[in-house]
Amino acid sequence: MSTHEATQAELLERARAVQLGNYAPAPVVFTRGEGRRLYDRAGRAYLDLSGGVAVNSVGHAHPVLAAAIAEQAARLMHVSNLFYNDRAIELASAIVDRSAFDRVYFCNSGAEANESLLKLARRFQYEQGQGERVEIISTHRSFHGRTLGALSVTGQDKYHVGMGPLLPGVVFVPYNDVDAMRAAIGPRTAAVLLEPVQAEGGIIPAAPGYLESVRALCDAEGALLLFDEVQTGYGRLGTFMGAQRSGVVPDACSLAKGIAGGFPLGAIAVTERLAGGLPPGSHASTFGGNALACAAGLAVLRIFDEEGVLANVNREGDYLGQRLGALAAELPAVTEARGDGLLRGLVLAEGVDPGATWRAALDAGVALTLAGGNVLRFTPSLNVTRAELDEGLDIVKSVLTKAAEVAA
Ligand SMILES: Cc1ncc(COP(=O)(O)O)c(C=O)c1O
Numbered sequence: 248m249s250t251h252e253a254t255q256a257e258l259l260e261r262a263r264a265v266q267l268g269n270y271a272p273a274p275v276v277f278t279r280g281e282g283r284r285l286y287d288r289a290g291r292a293y294l295d296l297s298g299g300v301a302v303n304s305v306g307h308a309h310p311v312l313a314a315a316i317a318e319q320a321a322r323l324m325h326v327s328n329l330f331y332n333d334r335a336i337e338l339a340s341a342i343v344d345r346s347a348f349d350r351v352y353f354c355n356s357g358a359e360a361n362e363s364l365l366k367l368a369r370r371f372q373y374e375q376g377q378g379e380r381v382e383i384i385s386t387h388r389s390f391h392g393r394t395l396g397a398l399s400v401t402g403q404d405k406y407h408v409g410m411g412p413l414l415p416g417v418v419f420v421p422y423n424d425v426d427a428m429r430a431a432i433g434p435r436t437a438a439v440l441l442e443p444v445q446a447e448g449g450i451i452p453a454a455p456g457y458l459e460s461v462r463a464l465c466d467a468e469g470a471l472l473l474f475d476e477v478q479t480g481y482g483r484l485g486t487f488m489g490a491q492r493s494g495v496v497p498d499a500c501s502l503a504k505g506i507a508g509g510f511p512l513g514a515i516a517v518t519e520r521l522a523g524g525l526p527p528g529s530h531a532s533t534f535g536g537n538a539l540a541c542a543a544g545l546a547v548l549r550i551f552d553e554e555g556v557l558a559n560v561n562r563e564g565d566y567l568g569q570r571l572g573a574l575a576a577e578l579p580a581v582t583e584a585r586g587d588g589l590l591r592g593l594v595l596a597e598g599v600d601p602g603a604t605w606r607a608a609l610d611a612g613v614a615l616t617l618a619g620g621n622v623l624r625f626t627p628s629l630n631v632t633r634a635e636l637d638e639g640l641d642i643v644k645s646v647l648t649k650a651a652e653v654a655a
Contacts, residue, residue, distance in 0.1 A: 255288035273609050280307025283628060283635045285614060295614045296639045301446070301478050301590065301626040304505030305550045312508045315546035316539065324539040328531060334541035341548050345487040347496040348516035352525070353536035357477035358392025360501035360513035361440070363530060364473045365396050365414075367499060367515065368438035371471065371524035380437040380470070386422040388448030388619070391440065391475055400440055403448065423454040425461070432464050438471035438498075439464075443489040446478035449619020450585050450592035458495040465498075471521075474500040477513075481505045482551060482629050484588035485561040492587065505629070507543035508550075556629045563631055564588040570640050571625070578644070580604075580651035589629055592622035593647075598654035607646045613639045 253261070258276045275293075279286040283306055285293045298304070305312055319334065326332050339351035354360055365383060372380035385391070385400040392398065398406060399414030407413060416435075420427040422445055432439065439461055445451040465472040474497040479489030481502055486492055488500065499521055503513035513535075517524065534540070551557060564587070571584035571593055583594040595601050601621050608615050608623070618624040623643070627635070 253288075258288060273606060275609065282306040282308075283631055291612075293609070293612050293614050294635060294639050294642075296625050296627040296631070296636075297614045297616045298505075298589075298626045298628045298631075299509060300504070300616050300624075301483055302504045303509050303628045304481060304483075305508045305547055305554075305556070305630055306628040307509075309508065309550060311550050311553075312543060312546045315542050315549075316510065319539050319542035322538075325534070325537050327533070328536065332536070332538040332541070334538040334545065335536035338541040338544045338548075341545065342502075342514065342516055345548075346516055347488075347491075347518070348500070349519040350517050350522050352515050352517075352530075353541065354513040354515075354532040355511050355534050355540075356392070356513045357475075357501065357503035358394040358397040359532065359535075360477065360503050360515050361391045361397040361400070361475060362394055363515045363525075364438075364440065364475075364499055364501050365400065366530055367517070367521060367524045368471050368473060370526075370529055371521055372437045374523065374526070377437075377469070379435060382416045382418055382435045382437055384418045384420060384428065384431050384436055384439045384470075386441060386445070387419055388422060388445055388451065389440075389442060389475075390445070390447030391442075392477075422448075422451060423457050425457065425464075428461055428464055432468045432470055434468075436468060436470040438473050440473045440475060442475045443479045443493065444484070444587055444590055446590060446624075447618055449594070449622045450590065450624060451619075452585065452587050453493065458490065458493045462495050462497070471499065472497040476500045477503045478626075479590060481547075482557050482560055483590050483626070485557055485564055487557070489587075506547065507540050508547045510540050510543035512537075512540040512544055550630075554630055559631075560588050560629050563633060563636060564591070566633060567591055567625060567627075567636055567640075570636070574640070574644060574647065578647050578651060580647040580654065586625075589631065590624075590626055592618055592624045593643075595621045595623060596651070596654070599647075599650050600654075603653075604646065604650050607650065608643055611642045611646050613642045613646075615643070 276288045277285045285295045387402040389402040402419045499517040575581045575584040580599045581593045616624045
């Protein structure tokens with residue numbers, strides 16, 4: 248065995264040779280993280296305000312989360328779903344206790360959670376003797392995942408290229424348009440699927456009253472209301488579920504991303520009405536509800552409680568919103584700041600190259616992501632500090648100032 252530890256350049260060359268070309272990552276290989284800091288193979292530190300796209304909810308290498316995973320790994324990782332495990336029961340209970348939902352099903356990712364919602368909606372209607380209700384209404388610019396079902400309800404054509412035929416029975420309407428929803432919903436509708444804030448589509452919050460109106464339409468028409476809370480849920484907007492901001496309770500929602508702080512875990516949470524929606528044998532996931540993943544999910548909730556994380560999201564989310572608003576007012580490179588909690592974005596002006604801006608921020612030491620093509624997205628871990636936000640925003644400001652000079 249070679250004693251030579253590969254350099255960053257060698258690892259990058261190797262990655263390009265052995266990994267499938269479906270990603271186009273920045274040429275940085277991260278090998279370690281701590282809190283909001285990431286360290287690359289060359290030893291350089293970066294401030295992470297991307298939080299792994301809203302996944303690292305309590306920061307990198309949080310000692311409580313790391314210890315919980317290590318302890319659980321040494322005790323029990325997996326039994327099959329032919330048996331119960333204590334951690335899955337505890338985590339389902341904790342989610343039920345903190346939300347308006349009554350039952351939980353675990354899987355491994357956001358796409359898988361949304362697949363589960365789609366199957367639940369159709370099967371529930373079938374079980375009710377409403378087998379003709381097969382249609383799913385989704386929205387333009389939505390994002391629900393990359394598996395074929397989740398992709399079929401994703402309202403962005405660029406992700407559909409070369410992937411057809413997609414799932415039939417999907418109807419798309421503009422987001423935040425109640426009249427279009429009213430026109431689309433009817434006796435063939437199984438469910439309406441919405442994000443409380445469209446995240447990947449460009450950080451577009453629901454307009455005041457929109458979610459309430461869609462809830463009323465679903466109730467009047469006998470359709471289910473499903474929220475995709477993969478990015479908005481588990482504290483990101485300052486409430487346990489993002490929809491709690493509006494007070495609207497959907498019939499079911501999907502969760503993933505930050506739920507286990509970086510460990511793969513997805514879930515759907517449903518109201519009692521849907522408890523029998525997926526009878527035994529109708530749906531399953533080998534790894535779903537894995538004891539190790541659920542132990543990580545429980546540790547995240549413990550950290551939320553012990554460290555006052557949701558209060559931090561409300562306080563620092565407001566602060567981030569104010570500072571981004573000030574940048575939008577001041578800098579020609581930015582036209583608008585939008586978002587909620589710690590899910591926020593800066594809309595870049597025409598002529599400002601989003602990819603180049605993102606790379607310039609990284610080169611200057613701040614890791615961010617893009618959404619909706621032209622939105623610089625901020626999804627830091629939920630325990631981000633004021634000092635970290637200030638440090639990152641000062642760097643982003645100088646990057647955007649230069650970007651405007653280039654564009655001019
Ligand atoms: C709202 C939403 N739904 C679903 C997904 C898909 O999640 P995953 O990549 O875990 O399948 C994402 C991922 O970005 C998302 O933002």
